[in-house]
Amino acid sequence: MTRPTPPTRGEELLLARISAAAGREHLGKRRATYGVAAHRTPAHAAPVRGIRALLAFVRYGRSFAAKARADARLDLYEHGMTVAAKGRIHVVRYDTTSVFQKSTRHHPYVWGRVGTTRAYTLTDVEGKRIVLYIGPQDSDGEDGGAADWWLEIRRAVTHAQLSPALAALDAGERLTFGDVWLTRREVGWGEVSARWPEVRQIEITHGAICLDTGGSGHRRHTTGPTVSGIPNLFVFRALVEHLRTDGAHS
Incomplete structure (x- = not known):
């Protein structure tokens, strides 16, 4: 041996x-x-x-x-x-x-x-x-x-920051991720904003945030900031999914 x-x-x-x-x-x-x-x-x-x-x-x-x-x-x-x-x-x-x-x-x-x-x-x-x-x-x-170490870092940062972020939103705070902001009621950047019940999806398209809003026949796609300028993108996406789901049920 x-x-x-x-x-x-x-x-x-x-x-x-x-x-x-x-x-x-x-x-x-x-x-x-x-x-x-x-x-x-x-x-x-x-x-x-x-x-x-x-x-x-x-x-x-x-x-x-x-x-x-x-x-x-x-x-x-x-x-x-x-x-x-x-x-x-x-x-x-x-x-x-x-x-x-x-x-x-x-x-x-x-x-x-x-x-x-x-x-x-x-x-x-x-x-x-x-x-x-x-x-x-x-x-x-x-x-x-993605390497194993990156998956673990992403998981650990999300675990550490998601709950405090949700608590801040519950307290009425507005959170910013680069040029993108969100509250318990809505999300937006620049002059673009949408209430969560209107948000069908927020996805990444060609390296940029894309906001999909509206109902059948009236859907609108709005391209926003590039993801490279958004800190903790994975935390942002977890918040979006949580708030979008809550908005759909409100």
Whole structure:
């Protein structure tokens, strides 16, 4: 029987730092550890658009593809997670984090085949951002190729934030998810709004929120903000389903 390889001194020191950071934020018991592709991003990083984005893609696409491998350590706990990347420990609490999702379709010459990279940007307890990636090589199978760690993060954040959000709505508060807002009575963005009994469905179409309202013969589809600008999209969708169902029965 082959014995497991003992941890190196460096690995022991890293684990001690991770455990100490998790303890300071009361994350509870460690549940799982993963190797992930990750990098830090400035808190107010401006998006690159137009020709600059194209040039950046052409110039750095291949090098990014080569680097988007498991170069960080992700530890999942009862109440949060840690990401150890490039010598820094990021601590994220499920009940306070904001998670942004973005999918990018790639040309075969970048990854060797057509595929989609999924980026998940999370805010840590200090307000800094850390980006976790799922590359095309992991994008097959159920749920769009979502990795096990992402499914667990999504479940845990929803569990931690859904009940407080519903309580806030019951207290008459208005919640915002990026440019989208909702109350117990209605949902909307900009100059668009609809009462919940009028809402047939809110879905994602071509990367944007789409509001489907009205009855048979009078249905209206209104396209709203892109999902990449909506924090905790999965919490928003859980709230929508709850409020839409309640509205249909009111």
